[in-house]
Amino acid sequence: MSKKKNELKDTREWALAIIERAQSGDEDAMPALREILDRVPSIREVLGADLDRTVEYSISKSLGGEDNLAFREAIKRKLAALREELEGPTPSPTERLLVDRVVACWFQVQEADLRYAQAGDCSLAQADYHLRRQDRAHRRFLTGMKTLATVRKLGLPVLQVNIGENQVNVANATVTSDAE
Amino acid sequence: MGWEKDRYYTRSRKVNGRVVREYIGGGEVGALVAQMDAVERERREWERECWRLEKEEMEAFDSSVAKVCQMADIIAKAAMVAAGFHRHRGEWRRRRVQEKE
Numbered sequence: 410m411s412k413k414k415n416e417l418k419d420t421r422e423w424a425l426a427i428i429e430r431a432q433s434g435d436e437d438a439m440p441a442l443r444e445i446l447d448r449v450p451s452i453r454e455v456l457g458a459d460l461d462r463t464v465e466y467s468i469s470k471s472l473g474g475e476d477n478l479a480f481r482e483a484i485k486r487k488l489a490a491l492r493e494e495l496e497g498p499t500p501s502p503t504e505r506l507l508v509d510r511v512v513a514c515w516f517q518v519q520e521a522d523l524r525y526a527q528a529g530d531c532s533l534a535q536a537d538y539h540l541r542r543q544d545r546a547h548r549r550f551l552t553g554m555k556t557l558a559t560v561r562k563l564g565l566p567v568l569q570v571n572i573g574e575n576q577v578n579v580a581n582a583t584v585t586s587d588a589e
Numbered sequence: 590m591g592w593e594k595d596r597y598y599t600r601s602r603k604v605n606g607r608v609v610r611e612y613i614g615g616g617e618v619g620a621l622v623a624q625m626d627a628v629e630r631e632r633r634e635w636e637r638e639c640w641r642l643e644k645e646e647m648e649a650f651d652s653s654v655a656k657v658c659q660m661a662d663i664i665a666k667a668a669m670v671a672a673g674f675h676r677h678r679g680e681w682r683r684r685r686v687q688e689k690e
Binding site: 421424425427428431432439442443445446449452456459460463466467503506507509510513514517520524535538542545546549552553556559560563 | 640643644646647649650651653654655656657658659660661662663664665666667668669670671672674675676681
């Protein structure tokens, strides 16, 4: 697993450098940029496994669902329903990752709210910590929603088809082929 | 908190920034108060430990979500740039394509 995490870290740094180059108009960076997008499903798999464990732990420990199986099931179903609703009928790999993020952030908001409510008779410093955490969670959630909305509004490629060795990206009204 | 010359149990506390020593007493009364203080100290230590563990749990959870957010941002950015957009003053705009002669 640590090998996968290191790969993820390398991918993150490499991707940032490629985006930087592409943004400054370097055409040579474009194939690498497309490769990043091709890697999205595997990135999602690594991140998702990590997140699933954390969410599972959080449900059973902090949200008190260790023995309450009905509660655990209800939370899991709520997360699945939220994911399905946000993904829509034909999500692209990028959209799926963005939806994962929104769902994780939504869950974090709920968890932060509940933790603070459960804290009860806590010290000022602890209350301050909980409040700041709630703020951060809300901000993250809103940013996640905004990014998802922007990606959808700008109508990024929703479908990628590989025909033979040609990779064809199908956007709203344009079709581009890498093999040309 | 402690025993003064093994005869009097004392407590120290701050009053207006100055340390004031309070003499509780000796004998059985002193021993009883010392025991109560020890229990209170233990309770506070236990609470601190619980808070430390809770904070660790919250930080682990937050860091997991932060990783997803960071990666999702990078991928979204890559998708925007690949689709021909660039960021101008915080806003995504389509890059103008100059026709080649």
